[in-house]
Amino acid sequence: MEKLDQLRRYQDLFSKIDLFRTEIEKRNQKLTAFESHVAEMLTAKAPHEQRMEQGKGLSRKFEADIADLDSKIAKTQEQLSNATQASEYSGLRQQIEKYEADKTALEENLLTIFSKIEEIQNGISDLDQKLSHAREEYLELKTRVTEENQDFEKEIFQMEAPLEQARSEVDAELLEVFDRLQPSIGSNILVTAPGDCCGGCHVSLAPQLMERIRQQKEFVFCNFCGRVLGC
Incomplete structure (x- = not known):
């Protein structure tokens, strides 16, 4: 029956265009999924960077406290060298020992912070490397998807007029x-x-x-x- 043949021609063209559009959508979804993956990696990096800044801020405070103790120790030692009485000498000596103990504790804490900062930095470097590779893959994928979608769009454009003609005959x-x-x-x-x-x-x-x-x-x-x- 000719009328069924006319419907079949229209259906075939419609199906081909629909298939091309489906392929375009699949590729766009793949690109969107990759974009989400990169965004998740950036989100995962943010807490590490925050901890890094917190660690650096704490290390600067400890370094300032150590410098302050060094200043106090030097000043107290100067007073110690000028001490004339045994009680004064003993008191200044104890004060120096306390400053030195506090300084030792701060230095130990500072070393712990430096170690933690190094650990965080290594983690950030690893994430940066993964991000760099992911961005390269994304750009390659985007280029490929753009080219393929352009080919599909060209095919669709070439079939639109025949599709309309076929539709008018159904x-x-x-x-x-x-x-x-x-x-x-x-x-x-x-x-x-x-x-x-x-x-x-x-x-x-x-x-x-x-x-x-x-x-x-x-x-x-x-x-x-x-x-x-x-x-």
């Missing part, structure tokens, strides 16, 4: 069925009936329905899915 009743079913079941609206079954939903077809399909005198529809049945 019987109004068949076109209404296509437009109604396509959003929910896809563009495979006109199907054959292999093995006396609907080529879309695979429901068994009654012998009377199969005979009507073979006669090709009227439009025949699947009673279950509504698809157009043809030879």
